[in-house]
Amino acid sequence: MFLIGYSKEARKKRDILATTVIVALAGFILLVLASLLIYILVQGISAINWEFLTQFPRESMTKGGILPAIVGTLYLALGSMVISIPLGFGAAIYLSEYAKQGALVSIIRLGVANLAGVPSVVFGLFGLSLFVTTFGFGRSLLSGCLTLGLLTLPTVTAAAEEALRQTPASFREAALALGANRFQAIRQVILPAALPGMLTGAILALGRAAGETAPITLTSATSFSPSLPDSPFNEAMALTTHVYNLATNGANIAGTKHLQFGTSLVLMAIVLGLSLAAVVLRARLRRSRKW
Template identity: 45%
Template sequence: MTAAKIRQTVAFAILGLIAFLVVVPIVLIIAYIFKNGISAVSWEFISQNPRNGMKEGGIFPAIIGTMLLITGTMICSLPVGILSAVYLVEYAKDNLFTRLIKLSVVNLSGIPSIVYGLFGFTLFVMFFKFGTSILAGSLTLAIMSLPVIVTATKEALESVPATFREVSLSLGASKWQTTRYCVLPYAMPGILTGTVLSLSRAAGETAPILFTAAAFFLPRLPHSISDQVMALPYHLYVISTQVPNMPVEISFATAFVLIALVFLMNIVSIVLRAHYRKKKIW
């Protein structure tokens, strides 16, 4: 065996070990949650309102509340995030100001979620008088999601070959037509990946909605975006730490439903990415 093959074998072994060390803990955590919570998961658990101090009944309001917050976050963050990335990549000049904006976007993605929660509470709940509501929570989660969406979209746009733009412009297409019909379709799989990552993070966050949207106990569905709402992450926190004598199976079942919801979002993303890849003609 030559030295090059030995180095290649060692590199593959190291990468395989790293992948193993990353994947195994995730699998063990999911298996542990599944083992301890699956016995409490039933149609009643996912379709009924909580009863008897949340020790009986189900988590239906929390499931719907989480979906409403995710939907609101998507509506508020996607247009702003994608258009911002398009501007930074396709239109903005490469100068000091633009580089500072890009650096700020990257740094914002590392800010703890509790800081976003306090910011949303101060701005939306107190200053704009939205109160603790779906609207305030969605806007807070949208601001938290924006850096990830902008960064992922920017990287997806930058991965598009420059020849695509050059050929389109040489045929007489405008800058916007080139971006709309050549660049964005090619970058769409990467944009979808970043979007789902940001929304998955938003779906599992407790701190931002703790101050802006979540209700401790609300056994009904909200009637408007000005209402408070139950949400799975906060509900899991409450029943795990604030409710005495709560059966542990209910906590694990709630965690299992939350993980299943995030997995479902990722499956939808995979299907959409495959759809857009099939539509490519180049």
């Protein structure tokens, strides 16, 4: 046995030491992460005011607001969901409700899992090649939305499938036993039960889409636009690319620090707000679920 060879005191000392190390590690990480958030908050909060949120950038983006970037990010994130929610939910329904659980389905599932790990910049290349060049959409909101939609599709699909699989088999059987066909069972019994879980995944994906930078620099972003986009074929600003541009090739990098952090803060408010909403929704769902 592995316990032989240590005195009781030595083992106890080891236990206390190891526990201390684990707690210290955890405390250290949480401290780092918390101080990171606080630092961004403190640096950025001074830039935030009504003008910052509702005005266009002025004087080579060293003054003024970030309205077009906020609008661009919202367009891109919501537009990507128009692609990924219908496709993702449909794929999830097929995988969980229709497909026979065999080799083909495992391959599809493996493919979806793999896609979720493909770097976002590779999706950017793909979008550049397919939407911008081949389809001729050019660098535009439309290309960006399509690229981000494909990027978030695996996440949405996996989360939706997980939610569908968590509805008990008895729901399906009961609906089918009452004479419903598959589609009726899905539409009227399974989807209502699984929908909150599926939407939680979609909200997380929405947050991810809003926080992406590399794919949209390749497919849709512009560093400055004098007007809000009024057609899907316009280029658009985005919060993420705006932070990057200000921080790396802005007109006055050191002098616009507060703008950089202010933009970051707005971006994080959107992304973390969405994630927080998803987490709260999920916790609530878990508590209220009766099965």
